[in-house]
Amino acid sequence: MNLDPWCRSKSLERILKVFEATSPRYFFHEAINWGESKIKGSCPHECLNGAFCSTAGTCDCQIFQALGTRCQIVPNMGNGRDGICKTWGQYHFETFDGIYYYFPGNCSYIFAKDCGNLEPRYTVWVHNSPKCLGSVYYCYRSISLFFSDQQEIRIYGHEIKKNGISLTLPQTIGQISVEKLADYILVKTTFGFSLAWDGISAIYLKISEEHKGKSCGLCGNYNGIQSDDFIIHQDDYTEDIAMFANSWLVQAPDDTKCVPTPSDFPNPCSSGMPAFEAIFFKCQILLQFPFLSCHEYIDPYLYIASCVNDLCKADDDETYCRAATEYARACSHAGYPIQDWRDDFPACTDKCDDSFVHRDCISCCPPTCTFEKECLGSNLQCLDGCYCPDGLIMENGACISLENCPCSFHGLAYSVGSKIEQECTECVCVGGIWNCTEHDCPVQCSVVGDSHFTTFDGRHYSFIGMCQYVLVKGTGKDKFTITLEKAHCEQNLGLVCLQSITLILEDDLNKQVTVSRGGQILTGPNQGFSLNGIVEIQTLSSLFILLKTTFGLKILFAIDGERIYIQLTSTWKRRTLGLCGTFNGNIRDDFLSPSGMIEGTPQLHANAWRVSSTCFAPVHVPMVDPCNINQQNIGYAAHCDVIHQELFAPCHFYVSPGLYYQLCRHDACKCGSACLCNALAHYAYLCGQRGVTIDFRAYVSFCGLVCQKGMLYHHCSSFCRRSCMALSAPERCTDECAEGCNCPEGKYYEETLHFCVPM
Structure with missing residues (x-):
């Protein structure tokens, strides 16, 4: 198939002049002649996308500048399409590389899939309605999402289910976040995948450059070449739309047996030429003001073709509005929203609730009362829908001013003016920010298990790796460095353990103390270095060793190597770097790297603070749910429920349990009873710091300590x-x-x- 778009070389201005100079009646008189010749059977297949059978017995594709023997595809030649694959109105598709096609399939299909990895990082199924009569925008449609080591996420309308269980939004599942923005469900990942579902029929999928050439399915292969998008499941190329799409048909468990769509599927506009003439000129509005402003970025012809296809099935105001909406959305997704276009479409007028306004460009990462979300590079530029007016922020479904933002403390929300006392500090909530009295308040960074970190400023994250890392680097007077070594566990080489922690003073390796797993303590090679007066080492109990300095640093090290707590006085504020963050009250910059850049993911943050560059530095590590792999440990994970129950209830006000339940479940599934008890002990330790004593070891049988030596x-x-x-x-x-x-x-x-x- 020759996809050289010879007819696309004309500028839009020249095309408009052709339309202006051509009498509509004359133009359609010719078109009707083409249609009549087609009816006589001179073309082997019915022409698509508004094309007519010419007297030569071939489909003439000029009307929408389409290509192919049936005019079955319309290339998007705009320079702003930006690798977005989309489907809307049940039967319309545009590939990552910008090929539009109409396919009236009524089955379930692989919309897009990662075919570049043995274990696909993502797979998207689209479930079309088995029977779609009338307007395509009223037909039932749903989608299924599959990610590495995750069960199916099914989305029907605005209802989301995982493994058949309904989810409340927002929701974070490993590397995947799901949230609602205006009328969209947004699904984002940390590996360059961003999907928006409008709750009716439209899917908009954007993936990052790293996935180029690795995609497959109805979205094509995303290699920047339009001529090879129709690769069928067996890696062969075809011009036949139905053959291509049917090769990606899947039989979902709850689907009835589905019949593949025949190759000679009919043109939705195959009957009633006078009606077609009226429909064509209605859809030509996309060539006029105010849509002209977007033509350079998003080619209008494929949207005129889809508009005609829609109105031929149901010529009503609602369908006309939705057809025009798709072009406006494409412009918004590319970052070029069209202003005030709805004025010419009565069915598209503002239908928002009183406190909202309709906006054609809502940021996919809108500011919130807490802090702005990390905007991933694979996000769509913006979305349309009902949202807050300028100057207001969305909070729990309502629009409020920044001054009325609540404050968050340990997962609980506090209204403006609320006061809390935290150890030596009294804080007042002022516009989403705690205004705290300045005292000499210590802060704490923690490491739990081999992968869970909480910074001095309270940012929680996890990463996987084996290396020596800079945990804390204190700068200025009394500067110090704390390094952390992670390596294979001696008892189980399949797991990673915290092997040791080292404190180095004044960047002098002769002035260092190392505490190893098991409680062994080593000092620097220069025996002239005296710990006395600088670092005091105490064995507090059978479980913990304490390192305490004269300059406001304490290190509490669990002898089994499963927990580390670093505490600093306020004299170190704005003077720390490393995995424990920046200690300045701002979690946004806790991933500051040695080069001064803020890293975008926990893994990149950890890689930046490796002591040795020879260590392996993974960039994209799938966050596998251990409970899906270690089925034998699910019984241990069930004991994590105690965190939500009466035993820990007195602590819930001070330390919200949700995060620690997730940590407990993750670690219990990973390594059984020892990790279960360590996770519970961590939550109990945090409760104890707030004055709430929790005797969980007497309650959870696995976690009882056997004391020897008369203790x-x-x-x-x-x-x-x-x-x-x-x-x-x-x-x-x-x-x-x-x-x-x-x-x-x-x-x-x-x-x-x-x-x-x-x-």
């Missing part, structure tokens, strides 16, 4: 002054404590006997 379990205790040696050489103790095993009251640990004895 007992304590929620908060310290070995300080609890040994026989300390009686003869008194220790300087602080109020630091941690959970674990320790000698009971009145007894002291005797090092030679390895047992607790009376004084």
Whole structure:
């Protein structure tokens, strides 16, 4: 098939002059002659997209500048189409590379799929209505989404189900986020996939450059070449639209047996030429003001063709409005919205609720009361629909001013003027921001398991990797660096463990302390470096070691290597970098890299802070749900429900449980009872910091500690002054404590006997 668009070389101005100079009656007199010759059977197949059978027995495609033996495709030659694949009105499709085609299939089809990987990162099915009569915009349609290691996400209208269970929005599932914006359902991922579903019939899919040449399905292969989009399932090329589309037919479990569409499917405008003439001139409005402003970016001809195809099936105001809407949407998606076009379409007038206005360009990443979302490069530029007027922000479905934004604290919302006391700080909610009194308030960064991090400013993220990373880099006076080493676990090489943490003072390797998994403590090679007076090391309990400095730094290290807590006083504000973030109260810049750039994903952030560049630095690591892989551990994950239950209820006001339930479930499925108990212990530790003691170990049988050497379990205790040696050489103790095993009251640990004895 020769796809050289010879007729597209004319400028739009010249085309308009041709239309102006040509008498409509004369033009359609010729068209009717073509139609009559076709009716006599001189063309082997019925012509499509408004084309007519010429006296030569071939389809004349000039009317919409279409191509192919049946004029079955209309290329989009605009320079702003930007790799967006779309389908609308049940039967209209445009590939990533800009080929429009009409296909009246009534089955389920692979709309787009990642064919560049053995395990597809994404697959999109579109389920067409088995019977679609009249206007294509009233036909039932739905979509199915499949992502790596995820169960089917099915979207019907505005209802979303995962594995048959309804989801509330917004929702984050691994690397996938699902939310509602105006009348759209938006599905975005961290790997360059952004899909918008209008709840009726339209799908708009944009994928990033990294997916070029790897896509397949009804959307084509996205390689920038229009002439090879119709690759059928067996990697052969065809000009036959039906053969191409039928090769991507899928039989969904709840579908009735579907019959493939025949290759000679009829033209929706095959009957009633006088009606066609009127329809054609109605759709020609897309060549006029105000649509002219977008012609350079989005070619109007394929939308005129789709408009004609629609009105031939149902010539009513609503269908006419929807047909014009698709061109306006294409312009908005490319970033060139058309202003005030609805004035000429009564059926398209504003139907928004009183507090909303209709907007043709709503940002796909609108500002919120909390903070602006990360706008991924694969986002559509903007969407249309009912939204807040300028100057107002959407919050829980209502439009409010920035001054009335609530504040968030541990997952709970607080209205303007609310006050909270947090340790040494009193904060007042002012326009979505906590206005806090400045005291010497410590902050904390935590590492839980091998992959879960919370920065000083409270940003939660996870990443996968094995390397030595800069956890915290303190700058200026008393500068220090804390590094973290992650490697294969000795007991299970299939898992990653935190092996050690190292504190380096003044960038001097002779002044370093390393605490390893198991509790081993190593100091720098220069024995002249004295810990006394600079770093104090204490074994708080059978579970924790504490490193405490004179310059406002504390490190609480779990001896099993499963948890690390870094605490800093406010003197370090705006003086930290690394995986723990920037400690400035702004979570937006916590992914600041050594080069001064803010990285877009947790994985890139972690890669930027590798100590050695020789470590493997994965860019796109699929966040696999361990519960889908380790079915044997689902029983352990069920015990995470305790976080939402009565035992932890006193803590919910201070620390919202949702995030910690997800962390618990993830880790319990990954590595069973040990990881379950570590996740519960982390949540209990945070509760304890707010003055709420949770004895979960007595409640969850897997998590009970067996204390030896005559010791007992304590929620908060310290070995300080609890040994026989300390009686003869008194220790300087602080109020630091941690959970674990320790000698009971009145007894002291005797090092030679390895047992607790009376004084």
